[in-house]
Structure formats: structure tokens, C-alpha cells
Amino acid sequence: MDISAFLASNWHRILDLTLGHIELSLYAVGISLAIGLPLGVLCYCVRWIGAVVLNLVSVIYTVPTLALFGLMIPLLGIGILPAIVAVVLYSLLPVVQGTYTGLTAVAPEIRESATGIGMSYVARLWRVELPLALPVVFAGLRVAVVNAVGMMTLASLIGAGGLGDMVFRGISTVSWALVLAGSIPVLLLAIIADLGLRTLERRFAARQA
Known part of the structure; x- marks a missing residue:
């Protein structure tokens, strides 16, 4: 079947799968942010x-994606839960590393100035250092989101x-229409997420310039 004809006759199914894919990716990224930022x-x-x-999350990140999913099966079975857990674990490195790197990159004189005007350590961290670290945090978030979108494809x-x-149904039935109908939305989601977060990253960086 021609790809355009297939897309036209199955757009509702593709839309449902796309929305489900986005939902799963957002769950995973949201949890990784909730864990990774602190x-x-x-x-x-x-x-x-x-x-x-940092060494622990780096080791997790080096585990091949399929192997990580395979490890989840004896622990959590199959389905949405092990997929989200695997993607969360894989997304921790860019979030944790981005947060840590952004904070350590704050100029020492800025910290000294904040301390000099009477800010406590917590106030300096929350009101000065974290806002300055946001561009690097967003860079890590961008990597995590793109990874999550791609990994959720394998989570099937x-x-x-x-x-x-x-x-994978298209691969098993040698149907290029199916393969492209699944692959193109994944590619578009990754590109849109990357461009959107890159724009936010630049805006935060521009405000601090």
C-alpha cells in the first residue's frame, strides 16, 4: 500500500499511538526530573x-537499551511500569549531570557577592545559583527528553x-508503510522536543548575558 494512502486511512490509529507515546515519555521524564534535580x-x-x-548513573547510562529493558522483565514483568522505570534510569545521567555541572559552573565571585550581602547558603543556592544554572539544566533535560522519545519506541x-x-509490526510483516507510519512521528516528536527545549535554553542563557 502507498504510504500516503496508508497514513490517510489509519491516521486515527497513528494519532492514538502518538498520544500514548507522548504520555509515556512525559511520565518517564517527569519522574527523572523529580529524582534527578534534587x-x-x-x-x-x-x-x-x-x-x-554520578558514577552510578554513568554506569546505568552505559548499559545498552535493550539489555536494560531485558533486566526489567524478571524484576517488574512486562508492560508500562518496567518501560517507565528503565527510561527513568536511563534519563537520570543527563538530568543529574546537567544540574551538577550548571551549579559548579557558577562563577565564584557571584557566590561571594551573594554571601557578602547576607544571603544564607540555602538562599544563595535557591535564588542565585539555581537560576544561573538553568541553561545547563535545560541542556540536560533536552538530552533526557530526546532519549525518552527514542527509548519508548523500543519499550514496545x-x-x-x-x-x-x-x-515492529511493520518489520515483522515486511510492511514499509507500517514502519514509516511509526517511525516518522517518533522522528518528529524528537525534533520538536529538541528544538523547543533548545529555544528555552537559549532564552535563559540570553537573560543571563
């Missing part, structure tokens, strides 16, 4: 903890659903 701040505040945490292999269902 961890990044903790790594900055307590350096020995930082060495342990463990029953999570999403656009990967269409991609």
Missing part, C-alpha cells in the same frame, strides 16, 4: 555523595505500547 543539587552540596551518584518490545508497536 540528586544533582545534593551532588553539588555534598561532593562525596556526588562522586558516588516489552509490551509498553506506543509507536513502537507499529514499527
